[in-house]
Amino acid sequence: MNAPARSVTYRTRPLPAIVPIGLFVVVGAVLAGHGFASERNIANLGLQASILLMLAMPMTLIIMSEGLDLSAGAVLSLCSVVMAMMLAGGHGLVAALAASLGVGLAFGLANGGLVSLLGLPPFVVTLGTLGIAQGAALVLTEGNAVSGLGPGISALYADHIAGIPLPVIIALATWLVTHVLLYHTRFGAYVFAIGGNRDALVLAGVRASAWHIAIYAYGGLVSGVAALLLTGRMNAAHPTVAIGMEFDAIAAVVLGGTSFERGDGRLLGTVLGVATITVLRNALDLLGIESSLQVVSIGVLILVVIMIDSARRTWRVHPA
């Protein structure tokens, strides 16, 4: 017992495999040329990554709590549709954003409530809300794109602060907020605890179910903000535009070394996962490889990273 506790700390534990593999993808993309390293493409990368980063941040917390959110893409589409309809109806940007946040929050609370209070499996719950959100978006728009939003929102999207595009700043701010939440607040500690040992949290006198709902609610709110970027990018809203985006978000989280079990996760890993997926898709675009093959390549990437991470976990010597 008095031997020095040479324990692995949070900081010193091994990096997930995404670090070398992500680097490999980036270097490969640069070397492959086709204008990948051009200034214009770099700016483009930032814009492409921003919405994915926003979805992947709360998704990390949800997966760490042994949950899943399949509805993220559909809820984002619905938020975007609601925002666009408000703008098209002559309301201001603030009112439109508030409506979008409201829709996102409502879905987040519904997801969290069903998972936490009724104990339903997150996969099934969010599959259900995915259908509801997608259906609602189609009903509201009758399946058509919503346009005629006025210049405000696209101007916002094209704005820069200190030479950095505003969408990139909003996405980075989401990262910063999520980082502070996860590592510097009670909420964050309880995310680890809900995934790792929910009973311990209850026995510590904490209302675990409320915090569990809050995790999903945060996801809904971030979708509400992300709708700003999605709508601004096209200066229109389409009811199914963001469907499938949850796939990339979940992929980024998993690539980043977050586990579906026991509350094992790290936010920086997800950021690297987002970067890797974005670079990969962008480079394959530049090489003229079609979108369906891009999905295949992301799938292969996930399996490779997971296999390496899981093999390293198995081989690691057992604790003292």
Place this chain on the structure above:
Amino acid sequence: MPLLALRSVSKSFPGVRALEDVSLDLHGGEVHMLLGENGAGKSSLIKVLYGAYRADAGTILHEGHLVDIKRPADARRMGIAVIFQEFSLVPFLDLAHNIFLGREPRHRVTRLIDHARMHREARAALDSLGLDYDTRALPVHLGIARQQMVEIAKALSQNARILVMDEPTAALSDREADALFAVIRRLRADGVAILYISHRMKEVLELGDRVTVLRDGRRVATMLRGEASANELIAMMVGRAAGAAGAVYQRRHFGEPGATALEVRGLCTASGVNGVDLVVRAGEIVGLSGLVGAGRTEVARAVFGADPITAGEVKLFGAPVHGGPDRVASRGVALIPENRKQEGLALKRSTQDNLLAASLWKQFPRGWYRARPARRHARALIERLRVTPGEPRRLASVLSGGNQQKVVIGKWLVAGCRLFMFDEPTRGIDIGAKGEIFALIEDLVKRGAAVLLISSELSEIVHVCDRAYVMRTGRIVGELARHDLSEENLLRLAMHET
């Protein structure tokens, strides 16, 4: 005045009286030992104290005032802290976070967690136990003993006035246990009230100022230090009546044992088995007794090939074994696990499907399932095992616990097994069915099978077995022949430190 007093507390669950009219005083500056066999109500008592259960009847007085402990948060506010036996650590949160879970110190203005202060105070909590673990370490990288010490540090850091410890030394080495005892003596001197549950007689006698014995949910006696000897305490735990009236089954027939079926020499495993020798012969029922966590299940799992063996040898029917459960099972060995619902049965399938699951190739060697012979075969088995209701199509999930167990036994019976290892075969089964299960087991050995019976019910071992081994902390500490088998002898071996 006691810091905390329970007055006539009762708690029932459907079919079970967990606590009945239990009164208990916890005084400041006193270590109060709680003794009792498995199922005596110790855990329920803790849960009532901590607000995990609410008592059906009775009152709790905190410093003389009537209180209602509805949830753990209420208990915490009254200065009650519990060191749980099941670990309550979060695997991927660092030790400082774990120690302060639910009461993280926060910055006055920003309300963010004050990491510097939290790590400083966690350091102090660990230092007070003489632990040099890094406060940034993750529990997932610590072994069981270290996790237990962190658990203790966590409870101590709450500055509890009333501290409950549920077998805190079960996972500790002697040195760690000594460090803990030093802390307990210090806390006692500081006026803390300690409720301490232990199965180790040495701790009870050395540390306890007062001892309460529970049996079947009732308080048998409360005594001051020195008022009862170890043997008297054991007699109180067992109960005088248990010898005759408590028997659920009386073995009818004892035969001469035949050839050796299982021979274990110097068995060690990573799961804690430490040099076990034992022999089971055809035609005998051999008990494996001991307290929960003594390593009994681990022995059975290692024999079955489910856990790797680090040293020693296992011989089945005279020949050494290699390989996993499939290889062992193919030699005619059955392990009937404790949690039969998860490991022994397909709950959503019929009685018939479950009965035939392990012998399909034997019944239908050409791989072609035929419904009519299967049904006939199932009916014959149901009759032999006396499964009720005797309908082959009935889902296994709707059978009673006793009948489910019969189906599990029957499954291995038709597979032609000759060595049966039962792990707590009567857990959760009503008394009538227990007798039928033992009748089945006796029938097995009469037909020449060998049986290893793991049971925490001392009376089962006494009344069913030809002889029994007793385990403590991964070792066999004694073997009792038929004429020495008594509950007192079993408990004495299981609890006494050597």
